[in-house]
Amino acid sequence: MSSDKSAIRNASTIIVLRDRLRDPAILMGQRGATAAFMPNKFVFPGGAVDRADGAVPLAAPLPALCHRRLAEEAPDGLQHALAAAAIRELWEETGLILGVPGQWPGAVPPDWEEFAATGHVPSAAALQFVFRALTPPGRPRRFDARFFLVDASHIQGDPDDFTHAQDELSHLQWIPLSRARSFDLPFITEVVLAEVEARVSDPAPPASVPFFRNNDESSLFLRLRGYPMPES
Structure with a gap:
């Protein structure tokens, strides 16, 4: 992977939604004051795709749509790799497990050893791709980030147990969706929140996905509609 810090890296962000039909809340934490990217901001768990993520076994793949x-x-x-990265970042930054009980086939990549030790294999079946955003030029870090929504009912164990979280995020908490905008959020997170709010009452994957594409020429809001299913 390139060592150029201005290079655009693929990244995954995961939005965990809890009690969606009663009192919806989302899981967020605060980045450190010295972080190079979005210091002090409240964010969803997420980060860059690692080289090993593409080879991680998934107990179930992403939904076809x-x-x-x-x-x-x-x-x-x-x-x-994007799906695996979302699951890994959730584990690293919150200690929560998105997977199913099982044993890993073959060797476990170093970044996944602690996850595998819990006796679970990651599963992408519950992930829904809901947003994509490219960091604007001129920022110290640039990411092509895909945002995945998952219902907290798919988390293994206690969703309030953050004891296995690493120290990348502080003040981990379930924030009522109605209060989220009162926190210090990045601009793009506020935009994504609108998509989450639109999905609260609809558990199905979205028909199309917004893509906020920032490049040197322009900033565009596109819609990703995917490709038609091949004829059988």
């Missing part, structure tokens, strides 16, 4: 949406305007075959 989300798989097709992710393929649009993207390198072929990236979907698996």
